[in-house]
Amino acid sequence: MLGPIFNREWVTVPRRQGHHATRTVVIGLLMVLGITAWQASVGFQRSATLGETARFGLLLFQIISYLQLTLLLFFAAMSAAGTVAQEKDRRTFILLLLTDMRDYEIVLGKMLGSLLPIFLQLLATIPVLSLLLLLGGISGLQVVQATIVLFGTCVAAGSLGGLIALWRERTFQSLALSVLVLVLYLCVVQIPTLFAASIPSVDWQWVQACIDPFLAMGTVLEPPTRTLPIAPAYGFGLVMLFWTVLLNGIGIWKLRAWNPSGEPIMQREQPTEAELEEAERAQSHAAPGAVREVWRNPILFREIMTYAYGRRPILVKLMYGFVLALIAYFALSELHRPSGKPSFVAAYGLVPIAVLSLLLVSAQAVTSITSERDGKALDLLLVTDLTPKEFIFGKLGGVLWNTKEFLLPPLLFAVYYALYGALTRTPPGSSMAVAFGLNLLPMLCILGGMVVLMIFAMVLGIHVALRIESSRVAIANTLGTMFFLSVGTLIAIYLIVINGGSFANQWLSFLAFIGLGIGGLWWVLSADRPAAALTLAAWLCPLAMFYVVTNVLVAKPGSDESTDPLVPFIVIAGAFGYTISAMLVPLLSEFDVALGRTTVNEE
Template sequence: MLAGPLFSREALTVPRQLSHFLIRSGYVAAFFVLMYTAAQTTFGWQQVRNLGDIARYGQLVFQVLTMVQLAIMIFFAALFAAGNVAQEKDRRTMLLLLMTDLRDRELVLGKLCSSLLLPGVLLAASIPVFTLVQMLGGVSLQQVACAVAISAASGLVAGSWGSLVAFWREKTFQTLAITLIGIVFFLGVVEGVLTVTGSLSDVGIIIGSLNPFRAMARVLDPLNSAGRFSYSAVALISSGLLLLVAVLIILFTIVRVRVWNPSRTLGDMATLDENDRGVVRPPRPVWNSPVIWREMMTKAYGRKVIVIKLAYVVIAAAALYSVLTAPPNSPLVLGMISPVGAAFVSLSLLSMLLINAQGVTALTSERDTGTLELLLATDISAKEFIFGKLGGVLYNSKELILIPLLFMIWYLGQGQLTLENFIYIALGFLSLVTFAAMLGLHSGLSYTVSRTAIASSLGTMFFLFVGIFICMILILQARASFGLQLPSFLVFILGGSLGLWASLTHRNPSPALTLAAGILPFCTFYAITSFLLGQTLGVCLFVVAAYGFTTLAMLVPAISEYDSALGRTEMPKG
């Protein structure tokens, strides 16, 4: 009743869709596939009779599943909440909602609860899975309850933040970028405060509980006696503080929603002086390729993009500071990668998510505002449109590309990285960046609904990163018996291939996209194993070949899809 008719409509219509049941059942099925892969990695084909081994397996599965679910809750709650409101603004339907008799709280809570409906259903569907894992031993029901509470509170605060940013900003790219950077910045501030207060002090434990990943790690290690708080107390403090932050964000959004809207939606014409209304500006010279000119020479993504880039620079500076202040003999992060490498990977992942968001919104914003139909009436060719959009995305994201490379150049100058390895890293990074940009454009063309396109594009990138992370953990768990456990990894890789195939071939399937969906997870798996074995050339070759081929497989259909799917007949230029 507090959420109002917006949530009531969503709660009544969503269960009628077949995709709702497929996603819910597929989520649980993915958990069982992961459990099977972990079982084969841990035990292989031998018969297990020791209860202690089964309990250790249950503990391992619980650790992996809870961390993955926590990341899913935070990412998709923020993404759905931001995209739900941003779509209303792009389609100019936000004005209609503001003109109704909806109260401010009904508008804000209705949109927020509607966005959190799917993450909430997935979280509820995971509880029986966790209960089954608890029966294996090594995990208590209290730990399951704490893990679910932290995930629920984290999803709520992430969704509240995404909703606030979406009601505040006008451009979809700004909304997505500020949402992602804000989450990273919040976690970074919490960790920065802990360096001053100490993570083992009472104040440090309370402040550290604002980081849900740190609180979840404490729940997963119940025998850790650091500090005087038990893991259940830490979980309770974390859930309570995150819930308090979410409530404050929601209240602030309700108070400001009429201030931010509809004045910004209507534009800035009302603020112009009467003497300036008749001023005619001189025409600006336009290049022969008007699409890329618009992307590079105008403020198509809003005037606050510079703030987003400055926030990214601050995050990069914090990552560099953490590397400089780290002890010389620091242990490997998660036993896999050095602290410098972890900082570079974190910056690179954030860069690729932002580039992907800009790529998908470059097309969805054109469709929602109706300017895509205007482009269809011009003599702009398909190649000019696609390459113009792709070049504009890469140009506007140049700072996000250069900073990670400068990070590695600095590391090269310190003599801790060879020139050969630097070239391999640069080539692999640039291949992934191009893949992220093209995937965004491909999703924008494949899905007519902006919210679906954004969720598919960013979701594909997210699950790709999560899959790599899980695969590395399972490989380390297998250790010397990796060769015997290889068949179990094939099940995990096959599931990734099917998901990627469903995303890439949603609208216009092609043999190239099918082949790309089949080989990309296998090549990524080979690159992971080569990296863990200390090889470098093989990692670079397979990353460049696999992701480069997938980029081309999306690029070629995109050029023709611009004409066929959108109903445009290309006119030859005289």
């Protein structure tokens, strides 16, 4: 019923390399997470009571549910968007339009086919959630409702990514707009809380729970005691079903209006006078139109002065600005509320904006190479007389120029928080000058750390895209590394906080997380072509992140016991700076070897 595209995915997905290993790794991660949560909440020094076992079951159910929800929300959208965008880059999507397949077979086949591996991962974790029933603290109905929320979120996010990819013509625009629209949706669904006081007759909390995935999951974990028309999880499932039908309906309706993009080419029998003049001009130089002087680095010229990333890149930047304004409104309102600043107030704005910027920058970097490869232009560039420095630094310069609007906001937020004394402990009633003076060193360390991470995101995207020939795998590895780097750090922070900031009771479990992080980063950096420098880099980065998290949290930020921010900055800058060098050196000095190509002498 879904057509040959979905049937092909259904048959080939189980045959792919690493299909079973991936599910095994996911279950292993959940097991390590469970052991860590047990050590943080109960410990292994004594036998747990029935009440402690029940509380642990609820805690682990909460951690797994929210973690899966966050990952599914973003990776489902990016997987669907990347699948369609890759077909467009390879110029094969138009071939699908020439077949006798119906429009719904193309749209639904690509969307559901891209989500099939994610569905299998989700199905593999449902037995884990069911086993938590043996611990107590949760009911079978909660497992069912959590599964509904997860599946509804996955399908709706995948439909959104597929629709945007059908609309846009470039991979970066599809990925960036998918992420930005998701963040925009999460901000917009907070609006019903503004009507709670003005229209008390409506249960706005129930309305918001039916449209907000995280609040819907929250009602599953803590069921409301008041009488509701329908359980929020079921209402959320219906809303996601509505969005799925609507988004895919629009995609089916506009499929052939959006694709192929561009003006149709009309063939004329006789050339007109204007065409003759155009042909005469074309004899003087290769391209018609005004002659433009190309810079010494033609790669950098193309990245900056042409439409290398689509005809409307401003749309992505406008969407980012709108999302940034909403995040700033919610974050800065906490900073200036009359009751005082809450703990970690700077993280309310810096964390989401920094994570969003790093994802967009890494997406721009990796797609700057994958789009060239899919368009059959990368091999042409590699056989020219371009030097490795011109190619690599030209790409890096283009990424920097095209993402400058994403790089500046986190840095400006750090300066703003420093002016209002939100980065360290500031005496009440201090002037802005005094607060800025006390927060100057933390601000400089945060700015330096962000700059290093941004450069790391750029170089990582280019390194992975040049190492891995499959565009889908390269994009998934790059975005997955940046996403798990941020989300994994937040999980570590959460596990330390729920244990009262004590790290001594959890260090054994965290060693397992570090081992998994080292293995995953090593695989991304140098799985098929291992190198001693990259192996050392894979060890340094997780250890550095782990040190910074524990150093900051254990020292009670915002108190008189706060740690010196200079030491964590030196650790982060040293580890990630070395990793940047380890990725750049082979690209600049041994270009062919880094790409897995044979040199002339070897031939």
